[in-house]
């Protein structure tokens with residue numbers, strides 16, 4: 001062959017005697033076929049076959065398999081973000097004229113997608129109170145194709161009764177989907193509690209280092225798997241094997257990161273609860289959290305994300321107090337090694353059951369730094385907040 005051709009064609013070095021504990025990164029768009037006949041018959045390779053890189057390489061399939069096992073499902077599909085896992089799941093099952101019931105406490109971009117895009121597609125969307133599943137019996141109808149749950153709810157942390165939702169959905173011929181990002185399958189397995197579809201933002205605890213975006217959709221039956229596989233290939237959505245390799249690596253330490261982070265979360269919470277500027281803490285492991293009894297019954301643990309609702313006189317000072325933090329990072333997303341805080345508005349994102357508290361919940365995600373450093377950082381934050389709150393109280397008393 002000429003030099004030019006030698007430059008183009010690579011032959012793989014011997015793999016004899018080689019092994020690695022990590023999953024290799026296989027990149028491919030083209031998958032070469034041994035002959036024209038097998039290319040012609042490529043669609044007969046079935047769901048696990050390879051015919052084009054978009055539907056996966058051994059790297060992404062290894063990650064998908066690993067997630068399927070943890071979720072106790074049949075098949076997992078990987079998509080470029082947690083939000084894509086939500087939208088693809090919905091688009092795979094609903095069409096014009098259908099109704100979808102969505103928990104009032106869902107991840108806010110899902111509310112936005114439902115109101116802007118699903119409505120425009122002629123889909124009837126109805127938000128429901130996640131703490132009152134009986135109310136679903138009144139709004140579910142034979143046009144209802146899907147009930148969407150997120151447990152616990154975004155920011156306000158209401159824990160939903162999955163078995164009850166599954167019973168209602170299935171009696172009316174609808175599917176139940178659950179966003180399980182907060183718990184991960186280590187602490188809750190929605191499919192084992194009756195859900196048909198479970199989505200995870202792998203961006204969070206799975207990848208665990210705040211540097212990759214990915215989502216997963218796991219289903220438990222063949223019909224749902226075929227619907228999602230078809231939709232993904234028609235939409236042209238796939239994931240990068242390099243990103244899969246990062247998630248595979250992150251997953252190896254997920255149990256130990258989660259355990260450490262949730263242990264120190266509980267220790268930090270015991271002093272946060274006592275702070276005079278704190279009205280209440282939103283965290284499923286606390287008896288004051290809506291759905292705590294369900295959490296106790298169904299979940300194996302609590303992860304490291306919680307919300308803080310401040311007293312009305314402290315709330316306006318929260319932004320300034322956040323600037324006192326030196327270890328915590330201010331930013332969106334969570335589930336990485338770094339502890340994060342993000343002030344979240346709630347009122348505009350609740351329609352089925354209005355939010356009556358202050359319109360600022362501080363979402364806190366605990367990472368893997370030392371307990372003492374996080375405690376000292378929170379002390380700085382609360383000292384500022386309490387000092388200013390006491391000054392405010394004294395000011396009103398003196399007038």
Ligand SMILES: *Cc1c(COP(=O)(O)O)cnc(C)c1O
Pocket residue numbers: 080081082083084107150154179181182201202203204213214215333
């Ligand atoms: C972060 C998050 C998502 C979206 O994940 P991205 O990968 O950031 O798109 C979806 N659901 C929940 C509950 C989340 O916390």
